[in-house]
Amino acid sequence: MPRQTLTIATRDGGCPASVFTPAQGAGPWPGVLFLMDGPGIRPALWDMGQRLADAGYLVLMPDLYYRSGPYAPMDPATVFADPEKKAAMLALVGSLDRDRKVADAQAFVDCLAARPDVAGDRFGVVGYCMGGNCALTAAGALPGRFAAVAAFHASRLASDQPDSPHRFVQNIKGRVYVGGAFEDAHFTDEDKARLTQALVDAGVPHTVETYANAYHGFAVPDMPVYNPEAAERHWAAVLNLFGATL
Numbered sequence: 001m002p003r004q005t006l007t008i009a010t011r012d013g014g015c016p017a018s019v020f021t022p023a024q025g026a027g028p029w030p031g032v033l034f035l036m037d038g039p040g041i042r043p044a045l046w047d048m049g050q051r052l053a054d055a056g057y058l059v060l061m062p063d064l065y066y067r068s069g070p071y072a073p074m075d076p077a078t079v080f081a082d083p084e085k086k087a088a089m090l091a092l093v094g095s096l097d098r099d100r101k102v103a104d105a106q107a108f109v110d111c112l113a114a115r116p117d118v119a120g121d122r123f124g125v126v127g128y129c130m131g132g133n134c135a136l137t138a139a140g141a142l143p144g145r146f147a148a149v150a151a152f153h154a155s156r157l158a159s160d161q162p163d164s165p166h167r168f169v170q171n172i173k174g175r176v177y178v179g180g181a182f183e184d185a186h187f188t189d190e191d192k193a194r195l196t197q198a199l200v201d202a203g204v205p206h207t208v209e210t211y212a213n214a215y216h217g218f219a220v221p222d223m224p225v226y227n228p229e230a231a232e233r234h235w236a237a238v239l240n241l242f243g244a245t246l
Helices: 043-053 077-079 081-096 097-116 130-141 164-169 187-200 228-245
Strands: 003-011 013-020 029-035 057-061 118-129 146-152 175-180 207-212
Touching: 003 097, 013 043, 013 097, 029 043, 029 097, 029 130, 043 057, 043 146, 057 097, 077 081, 097 118, 097 130, 118 130, 118 228, 130 164, 130 175, 146 228, 164 187, 175 187, 175 228, 187 207
Parallel strands: 029 057, 029 118, 118 146, 146 175, 175 207
Antiparallel strands: 003 013, 013 057
């Protein structure tokens, strides 16, 4: 089925979003929230959303930058090569504090829960780069709403900041999978150890691992560091996680 669009009512205004459903068959399907990376909503993510949907899920992909208004699709290779464009993207990333992430997550969960084509009231969430941070933040803020949480080449999952997602994992009531990038300044070995210990202490079922020789952005096809082998490994991890929990 072609991508469908809708606007989600949030605390701070209307959030444009896409919905993907399996190309064949009829619902209802388990609901999954797909949270974008730093370069924002663009065709590469739509392709990923449809691939996930075709595995048997209804996928909701909101535009997390909605507060800043419409923007042209970003080409990662261009953005990361142009200091001005990169700074503009990072400003958008930085506009999402914990309060906004949590408020948005509640609106997105409410949207999924209200749809008759979504099965059940516990969902999956997968996020990339900053979306991985948003995924763990959402799961830690909304106990019981997410049965599965996945984050890939995610950023700042276990920082020294008071809003770091690892400080709230005791509220997660589902299984967590984190696939980190190799030599990633956004998720260092120290961060990995800190997050793992927090999950252990909280009794949260989890897998936290690093994809060797796969760099930050490895799972998204239009990223300059896209790694097909690591990307397929990531797809296997996502589908195994959701298949076992949703």
